[in-house]
Amino acid sequence: MNAKPITAAITAVGGYVPDYVLTNFELEKMVDTNDEWIRTRTGISERRILKGEGLASSDLGTEAVKEILRKKGLDPLEIECIICATVTPDMVFPATANIIADKVGATNAWGFDMEAACSGFLFALSTAAMFIESGRYKKVLVVGAEKMSAIMDYTDRNTCVLFGDGAGAVLVEPNHEGLGMIDSIMKSDGAGRHYLHMKAGGSLKPASVETVLAREHFAYQEGQSVFKFAVRGMADVSAELLEKHGLTGNDIDWLVPHQANLRIIDATANRMGIGKEKVMINIEKYGNTTAATIPLCLWDWEQRLKKGDNLILAAFGGGFTWGATWLKWAY
Ligand code: UT7
Numbered sequence: 183m184n185a186k187p188i189t190a191a192i193t194a195v196g197g198y199v200p201d202y203v204l205t206n207f208e209l210e211k212m213v214d215t216n217d218e219w220i221r222t223r224t225g226i227s228e229r230r231i232l233k234g235e236g237l238a239s240s241d242l243g244t245e246a247v248k249e250i251l252r253k254k255g256l257d258p259l260e261i262e263c264i265i266c267a268t269v270t271p272d273m274v275f276p277a278t279a280n281i282i283a284d285k286v287g288a289t290n291a292w293g294f295d296m297e298a299a300c301s302g303f304l305f306a307l308s309t310a311a312m313f314i315e316s317g318r319y320k321k322v323l324v325v326g327a328e329k330m331s332a333i334m335d336y337t338d339r340n341t342c343v344l345f346g347d348g349a350g351a352v353l354v355e356p357n358h359e360g361l362g363m364i365d366s367i368m369k370s371d372g373a374g375r376h377y378l379h380m381k382a383g384g385s386l387k388p389a390s391v392e393t394v395l396a397r398e399h400f401a402y403q404e405g406q407s408v409f410k411f412a413v414r415g416m417a418d419v420s421a422e423l424l425e426k427h428g429l430t431g432n433d434i435d436w437l438v439p440h441q442a443n444l445r446i447i448d449a450t451a452n453r454m455g456i457g458k459e460k461v462m463i464n465i466e467k468y469g470n471t472t473a474a475t476i477p478l479c480l481w482d483w484e485q486r487l488k489k490g491d492n493l494i495l496a497a498f499g500g501g502f503t504w505g506a507t508w509l510k511w512a513y
Contacts, residue, residue, distance in 0.1 A: 191362025197481030201246025229346025265304030300499025350477020431455030
């Protein structure tokens, strides 16, 4: 018998961003905005866009997963389950997770999509952790994949400057050294749905000529309202997780926040007493990639992480959904 119970640890990270760089300066030519406004209000300088016919979120996720398979020398047939967090699935159904499984050759895996907007990756990771902790699963992939450009209205300066395309993925495996996911606090409140959503295309308002003409198949956000909830939600839940375990900012090696706005990230770090040098920030180059922001941070920082490092992953997004996870890095 193992001395410690099974914990669920991230054992590999993969990522992918498309080549095309959409800069603030190019956006200046598309809508009434400017580089200075975007940088000072959001922290974003550029974002990546997936161009080309026939390419979708699954193609981004597939590249991220392939990197993991390569790095670990893993046979895709060993993958047991794929959970894909996305608000930009290839199609309303079937699940993008199934399409990724097909594209990488993970034909023994079952899978499903997790729809929790910007908190999707955290919710999916927490779900995967429970599969591993139960002892029934040994290899689960969690993917955050978004082609946000597919639901951006490039005539609406309120939203189109914020989002970008990209994907990140992690492999989750059992650990017997007490490393990996220690605890999570996850929350949602459907009353927040009015502030951030897509108006049409669901069963409430199916696609019609009218919905297309009214530009209702794009992401809609009341930025200022979401901002207030996001600052409070992400900071509160992160502080709650620290307090629950008697931790302070000094105990934390890295804060891995959802990348929606640099000001929200700063507020969360301040509230937790975590210095900026310990906060993963890459919003300037990718913008908000929704479910992909957190794994893309892990991907960018992977080489700097050390076994045993304490990480807090924190997110806030549409729904509203929000949460924080404490994990000990396992490699
Ligand atoms: O990831 C999911 C969760 N989402 C979030 O966490 C996003 C939360 N919200 C935000 O990050 C911010 O609210 C935004 C970045 C979206 C907007 O920043 P803000 O400081 O809240 O600006 P605002 O919406 O209050 O707008 C201030 C001004 C307005 O002009 P007036 O009314 O003061 O004349 C806007 O029309 O800025 C104007 N504005 C712009 N100006 C130049 C809005 N968008 C732009 C733009 N370029 N792109």
